Amino acid sequence: MNVTQMEIVVRCTEIDVNGHVNNAKYLEYYEWGREDWFEQQGLDYQTLKRLGAVTVVARAEVDYHQAAHQNDRLTITTWLEQAGRTSLRMRQRITGPFGALVSEALFVLVTVSPETGRPVLVPEPLRDLATPGA
Numbered sequence: 001m002n003v004t005q006m007e008i009v010v011r012c013t014e015i016d017v018n019g020h021v022n023n024a025k026y027l028e029y030y031e032w033g034r035e036d037w038f039e040q041q042g043l044d045y046q047t048l049k050r051l052g053a054v055t056v057v058a059r060a061e062v063d064y065h066q067a068a069h070q071n072d073r074l075t076i077t078t079w080l081e082q083a084g085r086t087s088l089r090m091r092q093r094i095t096g097p098f099g100a101l102v103s104e105a106l107f108v109l110v111t112v113s114p115e116t117g118r119p120v121l122v123p124e125p126l127r128d129l130a131t132p133g134a
Helices: 023-040 045-050
Strands: 004-009 054-064 073-083 087-095 101-112
Touching: 004 023, 023 054, 023 073, 023 087, 023 101, 045 054
Parallel strands: none
Antiparallel strands: 004 073, 054 101, 073 087, 087 101
């Protein structure tokens, strides 16, 4: 399985006036998790670029289940659920202390040419990493 996990600690600058992590920060957390996933698969930005395709987010669907607070240790879990012709479905979840589900998300990424920005086929090394139902 090509599932990765990374741990972060919530900082004071990520808290909103309600005393919990601002909803927009989760998009940033998820981006960190995706970048970590790509790097752990040996597919960092420069490698993808050499393969003729980089990724851009086309859709983000985020569900929030529980608030996270300053100094909470959060775990971001990431996996590639499905690879299509020119798009990827990545699933992610964030858990907090004691494994409590904080948030879960679906991101649809499109593979595009680094030169033209037009959609291109998902490179085989990336396509082979899809883990349905992880």
